[in-house]
Amino acid sequence: METDDPENAPGDETWKAHTNGFDRVQSVALTVSEPRTAGWVADEALVAENTARRHLQRLTDLNVLTADFEEGATTYYPDPVYVRTREVRALVDGHDRDGLAALAADLKADVEAWREEYNVTSPDELRIQAADETVSADETRARRRVASDWEHTRYRLSLVEDALARYGEFTDRPAPA
Amino acid sequence: MSRRPGESAIAIVTDGGQGHDSSRDLGQERHRILRELRHQLDRHPAVEDVRGIPDGKFRELRANLDPAAFGRDAEDASLRVSWWPAPDDPEYAIHYSESTGLDCGFHREPNPHVDGKTHYQERDNLDENYEYETVEVSPRTPTRLLWTVLDLLAERLQ
Secondary structure (H helix, E strand, O other): OOOOOOOOOOOHHHHHHHOOHHHHHHHHHOOOOOOEEHHHHHHHHOOOHHHHHHHHHHHHHOOOEEEEEEOOEEEEEEOHHHHHHHHHHHHHHHOOHHHHHHHHHHHHHHHHHHHHHHOOOOHHHHHHHHOOOOOOHHHHHHHHHHHHHHHHHHHHHHHHHHHHHOHHHHHOOOOOO | OOOOOOOOOOOOOOOOOOOOOOOOOHHHHHHHHHHHHHHHHHHOOOEEEEEEEOOOOOOEEEEEEOHHHHOOOOOOEEEEEEEEOOOOOOEEEEEEEEOOOOEEEEEEOOOOOOOOOEEEEEEOOOOOOOEEEEOOOOOOOHHHHHHHHHHHHHHHHO
């Protein structure tokens, strides 16, 4: 559901006091669920539309966002390569190779446990199961939560596997001459 | 409990958008949103530190807060932030707890005690039942909504 944006929400002034316009545009643009126009981002990031457009173009030039022009408007969406790369970087910075291998095993074990507990092969199947009318409201909620955890874990595991596959390349620095 | 001045009756929550694209990777979306929420918490003046939990799995955020920033005379306070994108519209929980035993938060998720998805819940200690109140919180995007909810929490706690 979506309605007009309120002009002022509680917290807006604190947000503006502790961030700049570029920070807010970036944070809004990196959390959207579908491509959005500069005007839409401007409303949520509390900046003028021209300011939002300028920052969005800069973020597109930096490959943080992708831009698409259709039906007379440019829309912006997070660049999946950027999103993946920064997470792989965080994983490599925060773990050694053994730590990443242990994390991958742990994430795989979580997925395996969900497969067995719910007797399904994917989070989509679990969402379908959760919507079954014979399932109680509490159990529906629990299964939707697990489906979300499963989707998140599947993505997180793909990041850890990327980090492991190229760990040497990502951590290698030439010795000083 | 009644609606406080800061809580808008205008709109419902978040960038759910049309949101029915089956190509959406909800796992990536949840990860990406949590990452941005973490960056925002790092900038909030009441936040002392923030990390993803469980360790390495990054399924939600836990921040240590300065209770005095919320007008509270507690030794410690923390905030838990959960975000669950879904094919229809997202759900979330932004929940404050402190060492006195009090905990409260704004949640968007079905709950048998309230009508509608978005509500505020509060209890003075673990032995009590929560009191629930239906509310509406207006921002559509996760990061702006986080700052709104932190402001609303401060209002409730002071």
